[in-house]
Amino acid sequence: MKVLIAEYTASRDPTLAPEGKAMVSVLQESFERLGHTVVLPESGDFDAEIARLAPQCDYGLVIAPDEMLSKFTHTLELATHNIGSDSTSIAVCANKRLTGKILSGIGIAVPQEVGADYTGKRVIKPVKGAGSVGVRIAKEGEVPGDGEMAVEYLEGEHYSVSIVGSRVVGEACGYYSGLPPVFLTINRQYSSADENGVFTYRGGETPVHPEREEEIIDVAKKTIERLGCQGYVGIDLVVGEKIWVVDVNPRPTMSIIGVVGVIDEEIADVLLKATVGLPPEGVHYNGKKAVFDEVGGVTFS
Numbered sequence: 001m002k003v004l005i006a007e008y009t010a011s012r013d014p015t016l017a018p019e020g021k022a023m024v025s026v027l028q029e030s031f032e033r034l035g036h037t038v039v040l041p042e043s044g045d046f047d048a049e050i051a052r053l054a055p056q057c058d059y060g061l062v063i064a065p066d067e068m069l070s071k072f073t074h075t076l077e078l079a080t081h082n083i084g085s086d087s088t089s090i091a092v093c094a095n096k097r098l099t100g101k102i103l104s105g106i107g108i109a110v111p112q113e114v115g116a117d118y119t120g121k122r123v124i125k126p127v128k129g130a131g132s133v134g135v136r137i138a139k140e141g142e143v144p145g146d147g148e149m150a151v152e153y154l155e156g157e158h159y160s161v162s163i164v165g166s167r168v169v170g171e172a173c174g175y176y177s178g179l180p181p182v183f184l185t186i187n188r189q190y191s192s193a194d195e196n197g198v199f200t201y202r203g204g205e206t207p208v209h210p211e212r213e214e215e216i217i218d219v220a221k222k223t224i225e226r227l228g229c230q231g232y233v234g235i236d237l238v239v240g241e242k243i244w245v246v247d248v249n250p251r252p253t254m255s256i257i258g259v260v261g262v263i264d265e266e267i268a269d270v271l272l273k274a275t276v277g278l279p280p281e282g283v284h285y286n287g288k289k290a291v292f293d294e295v296g297g298v299t300f301s
Helices: 017-033 045-055 067-078 086-095 096-104 213-227 256-262 267-275
Strands: 002-007 038-039 060-065 122-126 146-152 154-167 181-195 198-205 231-240 243-249 290-292 296-299
Touching: 002 017, 002 067, 002 290, 017 060, 017 086, 017 198, 017 256, 017 290, 045 060, 045 067, 045 296, 060 067, 067 096, 086 096, 086 213, 086 256, 096 154, 096 213, 096 243, 154 213, 181 256, 181 267, 198 256, 213 243, 231 267, 231 296, 243 256, 256 290
Parallel strands: 002 038, 002 060
Antiparallel strands: 122 146, 154 181, 154 231, 181 198, 198 290, 231 243, 290 296
């Protein structure tokens, strides 16, 4: 079979290109080990490349910054079988304010949006954005700009959960079929703030087993079920007084470069089975630990 992997940043965003290339590399290798042919877009108009190549492929996956992902995924959906989240769920997840409202409605803790009169420490971040880009600790008296929001600063440990949603439609879109998601790993996340309070992602390690592991997994599963996410999803959390869901990325994230090396299963096989409603019950760890940096470097021990 032919599989289109359309990753936006590799040839279009020099800042994020190393991350994009690293994710494409591990996915391409996994699909090829299963005997599939991987098709990659050429330079030029990204949306037009998807429209050109998708009809020639049996399956497709788009990886792009969250604010662009819905549009490009919709183009893919019109032409082939999408093995990622659908464009509607992606649009919901891209809006952090809307995502927070939906999740808090089912009792999942999220960072609370705060006004200028809030006396505690605040974080300003884009309402729509990817990862830590544009996220910063607010200076005294600073107010969010256009397209930004201010939320409470959360004290705790930073983790992400890598999980694969099966072919379902979530409650946010009307109903949920009940097929269970496939939990992959909990990943520790490293980040730092510079002298101006601007956060930068510094990589992470996987798998880790926090004290509240089962609770974290349960929150992650409820999150993607509620939002209707499918395929590979990365959920960012802060674990402290509560387990807060900070961000939902309905696409492969950098953690995947470590995940593929610490599980026995081929990630491509997990994705393909889940997308046709036949997800495996789970994955098996091979005893390795992965430490990865922000530009795609990874070491296993």
